[in-house]
Amino acid sequence: MGKLLELVIAASLVNNFVFTRYLGLCIFFGVSKKMDTAVGMSVTFISVMVISSSLSWVAYHFVMAPYHLEFLKILVFIVIIAAFVQAADTMMRKVAPALYYKLGIYLALITTNCIILAVPLINADSGYSFIDSIVFGFGSGLGFALALVIMASIREKLEVADVPKPFRGLPIAFVLTGLIALAFIGFSGLITL
Amino acid sequence: MAAISEKAKGQQRLIVSVSPHIRSEVTVSKIMWTVSASLLPALVMGVYFFGPKALGIVALCVVSSVVFEHLIGKAIGKPGTISDGSAFLTGLLLGMNLPASLWSINPFMLHVPILGSLFAIVITKLLFGGLGYNIFNPALMGRAFLLVSWPRAMTTWLAPTATFVGLDAKTTATPLGILKEEGVGKLMEIFGTKGNLYLHLLIGDRAGSIGEVSVLALLIGGLFLLYKKYITWHIPISFLATVGVVVWIFGGKDPATGHLVLFTGDPVMHLLSGGLMLGAFFMATDYVTGPQLRSAQVIFGIGCGLITCLIRLLGGFPEGVMFAILLMNCFAPLIDRAVKSKPFGFREVKA
Numbered sequence: 256m257g258k259l260l261e262l263v264i265a266a267s268l269v270n271n272f273v274f275t276r277y278l279g280l281c282i283f284f285g286v287s288k289k290m291d292t293a294v295g296m297s298v299t300f301i302s303v304m305v306i307s308s309s310l311s312w313v314a315y316h317f318v319m320a321p322y323h324l325e326f327l328k329i330l331v332f333i334v335i336i337a338a339f340v341q342a343a344d345t346m347m348r349k350v351a352p353a354l355y356y357k358l359g360i361y362l363a364l365i366t367t368n369c370i371i372l373a374v375p376l377i378n379a380d381s382g383y384s385f386i387d388s389i390v391f392g393f394g395s396g397l398g399f400a401l402a403l404v405i406m407a408s409i410r411e412k413l414e415v416a417d418v419p420k421p422f423r424g425l426p427i428a429f430v431l432t433g434l435i436a437l438a439f440i441g442f443s444g445l446i447t448l
Numbered sequence: 449m450a451a452i453s454e455k456a457k458g459q460q461r462l463i464v465s466v467s468p469h470i471r472s473e474v475t476v477s478k479i480m481w482t483v484s485a486s487l488l489p490a491l492v493m494g495v496y497f498f499g500p501k502a503l504g505i506v507a508l509c510v511v512s513s514v515v516f517e518h519l520i521g522k523a524i525g526k527p528g529t530i531s532d533g534s535a536f537l538t539g540l541l542l543g544m545n546l547p548a549s550l551w552s553i554n555p556f557m558l559h560v561p562i563l564g565s566l567f568a569i570v571i572t573k574l575l576f577g578g579l580g581y582n583i584f585n586p587a588l589m590g591r592a593f594l595l596v597s598w599p600r601a602m603t604t605w606l607a608p609t610a611t612f613v614g615l616d617a618k619t620t621a622t623p624l625g626i627l628k629e630e631g632v633g634k635l636m637e638i639f640g641t642k643g644n645l646y647l648h649l650l651i652g653d654r655a656g657s658i659g660e661v662s663v664l665a666l667l668i669g670g671l672f673l674l675y676k677k678y679i680t681w682h683i684p685i686s687f688l689a690t691v692g693v694v695v696w697i698f699g700g701k702d703p704a705t706g707h708l709v710l711f712t713g714d715p716v717m718h719l720l721s722g723g724l725m726l727g728a729f730f731m732a733t734d735y736v737t738g739p740q741l742r743s744a745q746v747i748f749g750i751g752c753g754l755i756t757c758l759i760r761l762l763g764g765f766p767e768g769v770m771f772a773i774l775l776m777n778c779f780a781p782l783i784d785r786a787v788k789s790k791p792f793g794f795r796e797v798k799a
Binding site for chain 1: 524525526571572574575576577578581583584589592593596755758759762763764765768770771772774775777778779781782785
C-alpha cells in the first residue's frame, strides 16, 4: 500500500509529466484556456490512461514478452491505444451521446498525446506489475489533470492582465509553464524510485 | 481644456465623476515603503552578522531591480512605475534572501544578484503585465532561478562573525542543512544545549540568508505590519501553526535507529530556523500572489506549511519555504475559486 501511494505521488508531483519531463505539451496548451474544457479533459485523460496502461501491460506480458517481440513495443502500444480510443469514441457516441458531446472531442486529441504512449513504455521498461502499472497510469493522469487545472485557473486570471502585446496568448503561457516548472523543482528528491 | 478651466474659475461647479469618491489614505506606494521599512531591523541584523558584504548584496539587488523596472518598463510602455516602491521592495527581499557569500570578486559572482533581479522584475512581473498581475512572488522566483542555476554558490553560507574586519570569512552550514545532512546530534554538539540553540536562532547568530537569520528582528517588523493592518493574521499564523504541528507529529526520529517516532519533533527549532519567519510574514502575505478571501488565505497558509514540512522532512532540499510559497502561488487562483461563496438563490443553469 505504501509503495503504491509513493508511486502515485512520484508520478503526479515529483516526476510530473508536464513540469519535469515536458511531455504532452500540445494538449496542455490547447485545452488549458478555460476551466470547463480543462476539467473535461482531465476526467477523460485519467480514465483513458488507466485503461490503456492495463491493456498494454496485458499485451506486453502475454504476447510480446513470450515471443521476444519487445522491440516492437512502440508500434504495438500506439496501435493498442489508438484502437482503444477509437472504439471508446464509437461506443460512447451510441451508448451515451450526452457524455460523448461533453468529452468526445478530447478523446480524439488524446490518441496523439505523448504521455499516453510514455506511460506504457515506462511501465514495460521498469518491469511494473499489473497493479503497479495501473497505479502509475492513474498517478500520471492525476499529475496531468493537476497541471491542466492549475494552468486553466491561472490563464483565466491572465485574461484580464495587461500582458505586453507580443507575449499575449501562447507565449505567456509558455513562460508561465516554465515558472511553474521552476516551482515544481521543490518536490525533487522527495521520492526516489 | 485650459479654456474651460479658465471659464470655470470663480463659479461653483459640480464635479461629476465615477466612484470611488471616498478614498483611503493607504496607497500602493505607502504600503510598499512601509513594508520596506519594516524589513529594516532584519536587514540591520543581517549586516551586523555578515558585515558590509551583506549590505553590498542587498544594495546591488535593489539598484539593479529599480534600473530594470525603469528600462524594461519603458520598453513595454509602462514607464513611471519606480516611484510606487514595488521594484525597491522586490530588490530588497531578493537581496535579503541571498547568502552574503555571493559578494565575491574571485570567483566573480556579482552578476548573480543582478541576473536574479532581472528574472524577478522582468520575467516574473513585467511580462505578466506589471504589478498586480504577477502570478508568482517576484523575489522568490528570482531566488529559485538562482538556486537552480548556481546551486553551489547559492548554498555557500558565511559564518556569522559580527566583525567588520574579517576579509576571509569562514563558511559553514545552516542549522537546517546540518539537521538534514548530519542529524540532530551534530546540531547539539555545536550549540550545546537546546536553549543555546534557540537563543542563537532567535538573535540571528547563525549561518543563513542575509535577511532571514534574526527571528527577533523579523518578528518586530511582522508585528508592526499586523498592527498597521497591512497584513492580516490569516496567512502567517496558519502557516506557522501548520509547520509547528506537523513537525511536532512527524519531525522526531529515534537517534539510534533513525526511524520515525511520532510526537517527538522539535517545533521550536523548525519555527525559528530557515526562512520561515521572513516567508510567513513578508512573502506569503503578498496581496497580488496570494488568495483574496480570508478563508482562502487560511487554506493557503496551511498549504504553505504542509509543503514546507514535506520538503524539510522528506525532500531533497534542507529548506522548503521558498518552494512552498511558490507552489501555493500556483494554487492561489484555484483556492480563491473554490471558496468563493455563491450569490443568494444562485442556481446552476442546466444546458
